[in-house]
Amino acid sequence: MHPLDLAIVLAYLAGMVVLGAALARKIGGFRDFFVAGRSLTTALLVCSLVSTYYGLDVLFGGSEVAYQEGLVAWFAYLRPYYLVILVAAFVVARRLRRHDFLSMPEVAGRRYGTGTRAVIAVATAFYALPLMSMMGIGVLLDVALGVPFLWGVLIGAGVALAYTLLGGLLAVAFTDTLQFVLMCATLGLAAILAVQGVGGFDAMEQRLPDTFFQPWGTYPTWLLLVFAGSALSALVEPAFYQRIFAAVDYRSVLIALLIGIVLWAAFDWVVTILGMAARAAGVDAEPRYALVTLVMEVLPVGLAGLFVAGVLATAMSTIDSYLLVAGGSLAYDLYRPLVRPDLPDARLLRLTRWGVVGSALVSLLLALYFQSMVTAWIFMSTVLVAAALVPIMAALYGTWRPRAAAGLASSLAGLATALAFFLAVELFGGHDEEWGVRLWHVEFFGREVGLWQEYALLFALPASLLGYAAGHLLGRRSVVERDAVEAR
């Protein structure tokens, strides 16, 4: 890499830490640290939502699917999210802003009690582990700078960790703005040069198979359903919830999400086209590395450094936010209600910071385990949706009286089913060469059916629903309900 490009990357990394340090003195307590004192304006929310929710899982995961299958990456893998986010913007966010919540597990806790809050806190903390963005930084610095994978992960995650610990959500949101403009603008410029480098769109259409331009590609229908199902995670997305609680008002959230959907759709489309361009250019790399490899080949000095900084920004804006969510879930939603409900604010703040550090270490270990970005993303979405979707939606919209057992049984049934399914496919399945995933072939009414690890949600969500129904029918009245009756 040219020294000028390297200087740009280093200046970016140093700038993030300086900004975090400058905002550190604005942190007075947990509320300032975790929801920025409810001070985020519309513009800050747009930048923070777009850059946080789009990490390298989308950049590399989306381009990985596009490199292998074409436009189906946008139509089936990415597009369902916009519909779900639209629902979140108009329906869920409005309801959430009526209450004084600070976190998603707290919503469940208010309705079902501490047990459900704890289970959802664990699922949230697990989902929030930013291992895919960490993997992405390792890959990026390896491909672009020749830095060994592990060192790349340590540098990128270390910088994000530093400013998150210093300035909390305010530092995260402010750094997100720079990261937002950097990641969007550099990706747009990279797309222009990459498509031209391949010989234009016509050349891409000539070199790629026709199926690459079919919106539904060649994936099995069940897998397309799973892709769409994983978008449900946007309804229980902890970083969304955190920003909804951190916004100055509901109107800001609504406008920010609507602008965000337009930007997300554009970002996804460009990522998809870049993945396809890499395939058309004959880039010989692992599918998840194809986008970066192509772009680094076509960009001139200076722009290459900006692109690397832009991709680092994409990853770090996700790492910082999700580490904050994971640390907050462990301290505020797990330790405090279960162990010490009267925990002073200063100790809660310190514990949250330790939670952030612990989450970073666990993410690092998991980043070394998973091979495919898409598999890792689907697995983590499944865990969160399985544990949280049914109890949270019922908590927000159920008109019946809540039962603690319903929330707990629903969370546990969903979580246990998802984990059991993944484990079963891991133990009894095998690696499929055609799709490059783990598959478990089972006999079903005389027919052989291939179960993908990604199908876990198809079993876990009904299990969560059944658990809720059973808990509601068989469980005793919850503390919340008894209090309401006694008050009357």
Added chain:
Amino acid sequence: MSRWELYTWVSIVVLVAGSIAVFAWFLRDALRLYRRLEKHPPPADPAARSRDLGP
């Protein structure tokens, strides 16, 4: 020009121009937000902060 190519150019324009416009909007907000934080610094008393924690 195919419709896919058209979508690509529209996406690039939205991405580059949109992100710069939102960033400019943020700069205006940031100044106001910073001034507000300067005027209303977080409470120094830990007990007051605990009361502010909510449920």
